[in-house]
Amino acid sequence: MSTISVFLILVAVLAVVVLSMTIKIVPQARAGIVERFGKYRTTLPAGLNIVLPFIDKVRYMIDLREQVVSFPPQPVITEDNLTVSIDTVIYFQVTDAVAATYEIANYIQAIEQLTMTTLRNIIGGMTLEHALTSRDQINSGLRGELDGATGKWGIRVNRVELKGIDPPPSIIDAMEKQMRAERDKRAAILNAEGQRQSAILSAEGDKQSRILTAEGQKQAQILNAQADRQAAILRAQGEAQAILNVFQAIHDGNPDQKLLSYQYLQTLPKIANGENASTWIIPAELTKALGTLGGTIGKIPVDGGGSKHRVDIEEPVAEEADEDAGTQAAVEQALEAAKDAEGPGGRLGGSATAPSDAPPADEGEPPTGP
Incomplete structure (x- = not known):
């Protein structure tokens, strides 16, 4: 190459x-x-x-995106000197890259340490029970503190969440016992309230039952009294009507001395049939006694003037309960009629014993007519 x-x-x-x-x-x-x-x-x-x-x-x-950082549990002491472990989650976002680069060496570590110190300050002013029931208050307070401190670093803390607040095992056991005691207490209170309501309802039912029973007995007694009253009125009306009918029949029949003697003889067996009549003795002077009775009865006038008040035998007996005045008037009329019929010669149905001044009748002599 x-x-x-x-x-x-x-x-x-x-x-x-x-x-x-x-x-x-x-x-x-x-x-x-x-x-x-x-x-x-x-x-x-x-x-x-x-x-x-x-x-x-x-x-x-x-x-520059929103980031989520979870910090490990940290021990925190509450106001009542109890140590609890709290782990947090921070949602933050870098708003100024230059400040996040040159104002702080490691902003994540700085946020973690700031979170722990701020959390200790907030939890240190609360009791355990208050801390367990005030998570929203803790979150909002912690977010405000962190956002104010990290602003100069070009970081905005959007949200802070407490993942967990873990008391010591002994405190957890005591809290469970307390909650169990509270539940037992509420259950006992509810049972007592139920028994109280049941007793009240039972008493009310018994009261209403007694009242209704008393009302029923009262109505029954009233009805029985009204029935007895009606029956007494009807019996009085019947007896009054019977007295008037018998009185009218006697006067209409115009009885004589023989009929009265015959009625006396028919009465003797009834006297012998009495419960206390174990022995019956017929006197030897029975004929003389009958003569004496006939002489005594002979003085009864044959016709006492007749009935002063004619009663219709076919007339029905009054049954209305409000006819007391008519019944009383009928009874009084019957009594007045009996007094008028009594006359000067003797009383109908009087004593069979002869007066002391009546002359004795001869034995075997038939009684004379009136």
């Missing part, structure tokens, strides 16, 4: 190297930091860029 050919090959290689050092392609959402002789010169945007070879150099390629 000749010297000319070697020279041409070296020139071609040098041209390729110079061209590659002159043309720089920056990807999308990236920024290239260009230094000239070790000093910042410019920032290359995304796309095709041309720099001076051997003079300008792309020192850093900064990612």
Whole structure:
């Protein structure tokens, strides 16, 4: 190979190297930091860029997209002197490539350390229970502190999340016991409330049942009293009607002394059939006694003037409960009629014993008529 050919090959290689050092392609959402002789010169945007070879150099390629960094758990002491482990996740974005390159040596490590110190300050003013229930408050406070501190580094903290807050195992066990006790307490309260409501409802039901039973008994007693009253009224009406009918029949039949003697003889067997009548003795003077009874009854007038009040036998007995006044009037009329019929000669249905001044009738002598 000749010297000319070697020279041409070296020139071609040098041209390729110079061209590659002159043309720089920056990807999308990236920024290239260009230094000239070790000093910042410019920032290359995304796309095709041309720099001076051997003079300008792309020192850093900064990612402008939002980045997510997860930090390992760190021990943090709460206000009530309990150590908890907290791991965080930071969402940040580089807004100024020059500041992120020259203002801070390692912005990710700086964000991690700043996150830990800020988190200790925030958690140190909270109790464990407050820290466990205030994640949103911790996230917003931590984000504000980090965003204010990283602004001069050209970094914007968009979001901070606490992945976990892990108390010590003994505290976790105590919290579980406390929660179990709280649940048992709520269960006991609910059971007591249920029993209380059940007892109240049972008492209300028993009360209503007793009230309804008492009301039913009251109505039944009222109805029974009304029925007894109605029955008593009807019996009184029937007895009054029977008295009037018997009284009218007696006067209409105009009985004599023989009929009364016959009725007396029919009554004697009924007297002998009494419960206490174990022995029946017929007196020898039975004929004389009958004569005396006949003489006594003979003084009853044959016709006492008749019934003062004619009663229709076919008239139905009143059944209405509101006819008390009519029934009472009927009874009073019957009593008045009986008094009027009594007359001066004696009483109907009076004592069978002869008066002391009546002359005794002769034995065997038939009684005289009225």
